Amino acid sequence: MTYRQIVPLPVRRHFRELAAQTSVLRLITGMWEDQGFVPSGDPNNEAGDRRTLWHEYEDNVDWVDPAHVARVLRVYETLLDGLADGVIDAARKFLERQGFDLDSDGRIKPKADSFAAAAARLPRSFGALRDPTMILDSFDRIDRALPTDPAQAIGSAKELVEATAKTVLIELGVPFEDKTAKLPALIDLAQRALLLHPQTQVPGPDGSNAVKRILGGLMSVAMGLGELRNEGWGTGHAPAAPRAGLRPRHAHLAVGAAHTWCQLILDTLADPAAPWRKHATNGLPSGSTT
Template sequence: MLRDDVNPETVILAVAKAIEATFDRSSWLELALLTNTRDVVLSHHRLLRSMDWGDPDYFGNIAEVVPQMLGEGRQRRGRTSARTSFPNFKIVEDFLDLPNWLRRSVPDLYAKLYGGPVPVDALQAAATELGITDVDEHAARIRRGLHDDPAQAIGSAKELLETVLKSILGLHGTGRETRLDIPELLKKANVQLGLDPAGVRARDPGAEQRRKALGALSQLVVSTAELRNAGFGTGHGVSQRPELDVATARLVVAAATAAATFYLEAHAADDD
């Protein structure tokens, strides 16, 4: 989610860098059509030509066009956030897959635009290591929904944790044996990984403190499931869904992703 305090010029810089690195003529025209700026792109006296010829002023030409593609001018910047200054930002962000591109290519800019993200990066790394592919889809939905659709973020967070725990437990398909709620899945995962009071790791240094921390985290995770089941998250048919504030959504989503990351990493360590 784009930070509320990000400088609009930083947004322009990030978008321009992503375009410079990834665009061809077709990409320019497609995004121009999506943002209703075809005339802006085609009428610029140097933009596409400088791209075709690899001219050194190509980036500068991009920077001249990007604000209009983002929608600047339809709303005055003033003291508003970049999100409200640029009504087309979401279209451009999705087209460029901007968060993922910045994270891989320009981490410093990623931090300026999306600082303090939900901790899904370590989660995705741990899931990839174990060959769990569904996690990326859940993480992407969480990122997209956290600000614009907290209910979607909470529903996806619960699904994320269920996916991770069931994968660790080897539960696949839709049979009766897989229909376990979050508390039962957590309990079974603790037993399998030796994290329960009677487990093989019960005498490890810090085991008691780890159990307390894990217990507190588990309570937050269970609350995530309960919020979703109460109608605050997607997944059940609710005609008039209650609204949840973004701050609380961040809390429960962060708890779910932290727990998922912990169990994936504990599972990986258990297999070593």
């Protein structure tokens, strides 16, 4: 399945060519390694030593990981630093067409309304997913709808929770009915699989009464997104009457709730010390309370 990548291929090609035209091998190495990257050493089809070396560093970038991409943007900024004004102006216009801004201080940032900006605001644990496509698509729709279409944002917030639950269950190999499973069942399954269900007994803070109360509340909040959508306030269920009184604040409420639940789920999935990993290692079902 195709991944939605934060930095599109035209941007990568642009800076690879720019490096080949304006830099040298020693400086290319410094730019990338200052940001913690190492070359892959794998062969590629680039022409010339500079393009080949640049591509080898690109090989070790996770292009759907916001943390990786932030470091790559710092590489691009270093490459642009000190170049002729005409080259920088051309780069600025090109980046604008691709959904990025190059500000007067030489910083490259995704535009507020671009897909790249949406993906860059995802939790870092998002990068641990093998296939984040469903989540990225939902996040993209939320970001486009939030400023002007609260009903669409509410519907997409529900879809984000659903996509996150399904993605986690797929990652963990937990079976579910993809076409018929309802949101409450998916939320319940995902939280049980990660030992985040308030009924699950685990040691440490995850098993404390306080965390259990929070988990129960968060579970109810996530399920409430489905109810809000089903009552006609979000897209996906046609309302019997116009959505009178629906305001952007209602959309922000729904989106904030969705983000909080999804971050907890993704962070727990990625946490190497999370209790669910011990149960999985012991061969027990993740939702086991024994």
